[in-house]
Amino acid sequence: MNTTKVMLRVLVFSLLFTMLSTHQALGNKENCDKDKDFIKRQCEKCIGVGRKFPTTQLCCNAIKRADMACVCRSITLEEQLTISVVKVVDVAKECGNPVPPGNKCGTWTVPPQLLGWVHP
Template sequence: MSTRVFLQCLVMAMALTAIVVEEAYGIPICNIDTNDLGQCRAAVTGNQPPPPTGECCGVIKRSDLSCLCKYKSYLPAVGIDPSKATTLLSKCGISNAPPACYA
């Protein structure tokens, strides 16, 4: 194995390790840990998603909705339909969502 190939493999391994470590710890955003958002993934993906779980609703209720709704336009990039994400609010009994959630 050449030195160049070895260094490329080493860099790739370091990058993957950094991604895994970051995923394990999550990133705090809008008063919640990004790993906690996984609780809602099933309820916002697919053609006929199931209702949100109690854990999912708990995550949404703990979040800063004014902050979280600002990220709505980025959802398609991670495979989430924004309209399905918006329906979580009513399905979780949240009636005071900011206008940014419905825009």
């Protein structure tokens, strides 16, 4: 009888933990998309495909408050037609919120930091 009660408690706690962690993950996705949209607006010229423009303070402010690994993962192939993921990673590093090596940024994997490494 005690074993049944213990098992029932474990099952209830497992269910609650799963519900709470799923809700948190959904919230993070929503926040990630909001951050990405905000960064796209604030950093349009800094991260756009084509000519490189200087990074603005507004852009850095947007990047500093974002989960950049999440933002990078959420950049779609379609968005990469207008956004340079290499510039996103560079600007994030410049602004003090780097994307960790090994993470995906769009379809590109952020390389390990090498001394003297320069991206194409």
